[in-house]
Amino acid sequence: MDLDFYLSTMWSVLKALPLTLEIWFFGIAFGLIIATGLTWLRASGYRLGEYFTRAYVFIFRGSPLLVQLYLIYFGLSQFDFVRHSPILWPILRDPMYCTIVAMALNTAAYESEIFRGALRAVPVGQIEAAKAFGMSAFTRFRLVTLPIALRLALPAYSTEIILMTKATALASVVTIMEMMGTAQKIQHDTFRPIEVLTCAGVIYLLLNLSIARLFAWVEYRLSPHLRPPPEQSQQIKPVPEVL
Amino acid sequence: MEFLSDLQAQFSTAYELLAAGWGVQLLWGIAWTLAVTVVSMLIGAVLGSLVAAAKLSHRGGLRFIGESYTTVFRGEPELLVIYLFYYGGTQVLTGVARSTGSIGSTDILNMPSFLGGVLAVGIISGAYQAEVFRGSFLAIHRGELEAARAYGMSAWLRFRLVIVPQVLRLAVPGLGNVWQLTIKDSALISVTGVAELMLTANKAARSTHHSLLFYTVAGILYLVMTSISTPIFEKAERYTSRSFTRPK
Numbered sequence: 001m002d003l004d005f006y007l008s009t010m011w012s013v014l015k016a017l018p019l020t021l022e023i024w025f026f027g028i029a030f031g032l033i034i035a036t037g038l039t040w041l042r043a044s045g046y047r048l049g050e051y052f053t054r055a056y057v058f059i060f061r062g063s064p065l066l067v068q069l070y071l072i073y074f075g076l077s078q079f080d081f082v083r084h085s086p087i088l089w090p091i092l093r094d095p096m097y098c099t100i101v102a103m104a105l106n107t108a109a110y111e112s113e114i115f116r117g118a119l120r121a122v123p124v125g126q127i128e129a130a131k132a133f134g135m136s137a138f139t140r141f142r143l144v145t146l147p148i149a150l151r152l153a154l155p156a157y158s159t160e161i162i163l164m165t166k167a168t169a170l171a172s173v174v175t176i177m178e179m180m181g182t183a184q185k186i187q188h189d190t191f192r193p194i195e196v197l198t199c200a201g202v203i204y205l206l207l208n209l210s211i212a213r214l215f216a217w218v219e220y221r222l223s224p225h226l227r228p229p230p231e232q233s234q235q236i237k238p239v240p241e242v243l
Numbered sequence: 244m245e246f247l248s249d250l251q252a253q254f255s256t257a258y259e260l261l262a263a264g265w266g267v268q269l270l271w272g273i274a275w276t277l278a279v280t281v282v283s284m285l286i287g288a289v290l291g292s293l294v295a296a297a298k299l300s301h302r303g304g305l306r307f308i309g310e311s312y313t314t315v316f317r318g319e320p321e322l323l324v325i326y327l328f329y330y331g332g333t334q335v336l337t338g339v340a341r342s343t344g345s346i347g348s349t350d351i352l353n354m355p356s357f358l359g360g361v362l363a364v365g366i367i368s369g370a371y372q373a374e375v376f377r378g379s380f381l382a383i384h385r386g387e388l389e390a391a392r393a394y395g396m397s398a399w400l401r402f403r404l405v406i407v408p409q410v411l412r413l414a415v416p417g418l419g420n421v422w423q424l425t426i427k428d429s430a431l432i433s434v435t436g437v438a439e440l441m442l443t444a445n446k447a448a449r450s451t452h453h454s455l456l457f458y459t460v461a462g463i464l465y466l467v468m469t470s471i472s473t474p475i476f477e478k479a480e481r482y483t484s485r486s487f488t489r490p491k
Contacts, residue, residue: 058466058470059462059466062423062465062466062469062470063427063462063465063466063469064426064427064428064430064431064441064465065427066430066431066433066441067430067441067444067458067461067462067465068462070444070445070448070454070458071454071455071458071459071462074448074454074455074458075448075454075455075458075459076455077454078453078454078455079246079455080245081245081246162318165320166318166319166320166321167320168320169320169321169322169323170320170322172322173322173434180320180322180323183323184326187326187330191334192334193326193327193330193331193333193334194327194331194334194335197323197326197327197330197331198327200323201315201319201323201327204318204319204320204323205314205315205318205319208318209314209318
């Protein structure tokens with residue numbers, strides 16, 4: 001056991017954590033925006049919108065993220081109009097932006113399905129009650145449908161976020177030196193893959209466990225009405241005399 | 244319509260390139276992808292059922308091992324696990340071979356890339372399959388197991404006649420999902436040099452400079468594979484639950 005080596009590897013990989021988190025955050029943020037649009041398109045009732053979202057979900061869920069990433073990074077630059085575009089080219093020539101775009105497009109497909117399921121799972125009675133109260137469509141959505149649907153979507157959404165953390169590692173294949181890329185470099189330099197990858201693995205695992213814990217906490221906070229009531233005896237438990 | 248003419252120019256060469264031999268290469272790529280996926284699923288099925296049994300065990304130690312396995316291999320990036328088995332395998336094999344003197348002290352014994360990739364993807368697949376098997380087992384009606392015990396069936400007989408048929412029936416939809424995941428994970432083992440679909444598309448893209456074409460074709464082929472498997476698993480579901488269909 002070479003503790004110094006483990007510690008220095010751990011430290012080098014940790015220094016790449018901000019970059020991993022950056023890819024992760026922007027991928028998720030843009031993914032959420034696209035997913036919201038897709039869900040709206042799907043729920044709007046337009047036939048064309050439904051076909052589009054169905055095709056979108058089919059394509060992005062049915063093929064590996066790696067293919068999508070390569071297609072965006074290597075494939076799109078073949079178009080002359082992409083290379084000559086002042087807006088597209090600065091985005092698509094940068095591997096970092098390409099990873100974020102690929103992740104966002106990919107996760108949006110999964111998330112839009114999660115949101116669609118959550119919207120459908122909102123009890124009809126709640127919406128009917130809101131209608132009976134005379135709420136406008138917007139108020140109904142804001143005060144009844146949305147809060148219930150968000151709460152219902154949370155468990156599946158947290159799984160998707162963890163999948164996204166794992167997906168950030170793919171950035172290393174397009175030369176980004178995030179945690180996986182850094183670990184790869186150290187591994188090539190030292191030829192000690194098991195030690196290096198174990199260090200990186202521990203960090204990824206801790207990251208994912210804390211994300212899972214965070215979501216569990218949010219879920220707990222958002223569902224006070226589902227918790228069993230506290231025991232009467234516990235509430236009036238006397239203070240122990242001997243402290 | 245600069246875009247359309249561009250697109251047309253890109254795709255007019257498609258037929259020529261595919262007919263010039265890359266088409267056959269891509270078909271071999273599909274064969275390797277399917278081979279990797281099938282072998283990984285089998286490794287995953289063995290590991291998955293063992294881990295599911297461990298997670299359902301009454302012994303705390305076994306449960307802990309099972310929990311750790313599913314947490315670790317579902318929580319790590321797939322790429323990391325693949326590198327660990329491929330490069331880590333090389334490290335171990337080299338170390339062993341050097342110490343036994345079968346190779347020189349500066350030589351390297353590489354992990355066979357197919358073996359390394361299949362082990363990694365199989366172990367990841369096993370973590371997901373374990374959850375599927377565990378859920379299916381828990382969904383079996385307690386009364387059935389009690390009835391089997393009351394009939395005096397041995398543990399093996401109960402396993403073979405009561406548990407396995409029901410777990411299989413309930414697990415088929417979940418296994419279908421894992422199969423799709425495994426197909427997609429198999430694309431990642433291109434990094435170790437297995438000539439599956441992704442690597443073939445990569446090679447074709449690099450050597451012909453038609454990345455758009457080959458990655459699109461690869462994407463479509465993956466879509467075909469994942470969408471063909473859906474009706475197959477639906478059929479399997481009907482088959483395994485044929486004695487459970489109720490009149491409508």
